Amino acid sequence: MSGKSWMLLAFVVIIVLIAVVMNLQPESTDNPPAETQTEAN
Numbered sequence: 001m002s003g004k005s006w007m008l009l010a011f012v013v014i015i016v017l018i019a020v021v022m023n024l025q026p027e028s029t030d031n032p033p034a035e036t037q038t039e040a041n
Helices: 003-024 033-040
Strands: none
Touching: none
């Protein structure tokens, strides 16, 4: 495999890991729905 193939593979793995972490920890984000709706109203 060439260097570009390994770079692409690593890039895809990083994106997948980030997506999994965000899906497993939705409450860790700084966007509480209750406060957001209160400020909007």
